[in-house]
Amino acid sequence: MLRHFFGFRLRSVLAATALLSCGSLASAFFAREWKSGILWPEPPIVNPGPAGGAPADAIVLFDGKDLSQWNGGDQWLIEDGIATAHKTGLTSKQSFGDCQIHLEFASPAEVKGSSQGRGNSGVYIMGRYELQILDSYNNLTYFDGQCGAIYKQRPPMVNVCRGPGEWQTYDILFTAPRFNSDGSLKSPAYITALQNGVVIHNHLEILGTTAYTEPPRYSKHSEKEPLSIQFHGNPVRFRNIWIRENVHEVSGEQLGGSAVPPPVAETR
Numbered sequence: 001m002l003r004h005f006f007g008f009r010l011r012s013v014l015a016a017t018a019l020l021s022c023g024s025l026a027s028a029f030f031a032r033e034w035k036s037g038i039l040w041p042e043p044p045i046v047n048p049g050p051a052g053g054a055p056a057d058a059i060v061l062f063d064g065k066d067l068s069q070w071n072g073g074d075q076w077l078i079e080d081g082i083a084t085a086h087k088t089g090l091t092s093k094q095s096f097g098d099c100q101i102h103l104e105f106a107s108p109a110e111v112k113g114s115s116q117g118r119g120n121s122g123v124y125i126m127g128r129y130e131l132q133i134l135d136s137y138n139n140l141t142y143f144d145g146q147c148g149a150i151y152k153q154r155p156p157m158v159n160v161c162r163g164p165g166e167w168q169t170y171d172i173l174f175t176a177p178r179f180n181s182d183g184s185l186k187s188p189a190y191i192t193a194l195q196n197g198v199v200i201h202n203h204l205e206i207l208g209t210t211a212y213t214e215p216p217r218y219s220k221h222s223e224k225e226p227l228s229i230q231f232h233g234n235p236v237r238f239r240n241i242w243i244r245e246n247v248h249e250v251s252g253e254q255l256g257g258s259a260v261p262p263p264v265a266e267t268r
């Protein structure tokens with residue numbers, strides 16, 4: 001009895017599966033393609049460059065030769081394609097708004113100091129919003145001040161630091177804040193950041209400036225501002241710094257009709 005019951009159930013399941021398969025095939029055969037009706041421009045072709053190099057449309061801010069793109073660059077030490085922080089910070093001669101930033105950094109191989117005094121530097125986007133650089137490998141400090149933090153606002157999602165002296169990468173997507181004509185904030189800045197290929201911020205709203213002495217705040221500034229790299233007394237090394245400005249979604253033209261999907265074709 002039991003055997004008969006299960007045999008019947010098995011045959012029923014097989015039959016239903018066969019019918020469903022036929023239905024799927026029929027749907028695929030008779031289905032009409034949905035089209036958005038939007039005329040998209042062809043995305044521009046960008047040569048991504050060699051592995052570890054800058055894409056063709058990037059503005060190269062340091063390729064190992066000199067720091068002529070930066071104010072303060074004449075104070076830093078350059079040797080074997082590597083720039084070492086020295087005496088003063090760097091401020092780019094060119095200004096940037098929404099952008100993608102890539103840079104590589106290494107804290108000193110010889111460990112000196114602790115907490116904020118060890119391998120401290122920072123990427124000051126628009127000269128105001130710091131993504132912290134610090135040797136946070138076995139080096140505790142306040143969490144919203146460790147490597148990868150938006151300084152005094154948000155710790156990184158994870159501590160993905162390599163050890164002292166090892167090369168690390170930052171890849172940053174930044175949306176600049178917008179201001180109204182009366183100086184009030186129209187929309188805040190946002191940052192997405194990866195350290196060593198691992199996400200540490202995902203479209204994080206930046207609350208304002210990242211000062212040591214005061215809470216975050218916004219005050220109106222230009223649509224584009226220089227990028228800065230902090231000198232905090234430690235000989236942090238840098239290489240391969242580039243930035244891209246073409247970071248906006250492509251837009252298309254809606255041509256007639258509507259983007260509402262047509263009814264699904266009858267298949268039975």
Ligand code: MG
Pocket residue numbers: 120121122130132133230232
């Ligand atoms: Mg710093």
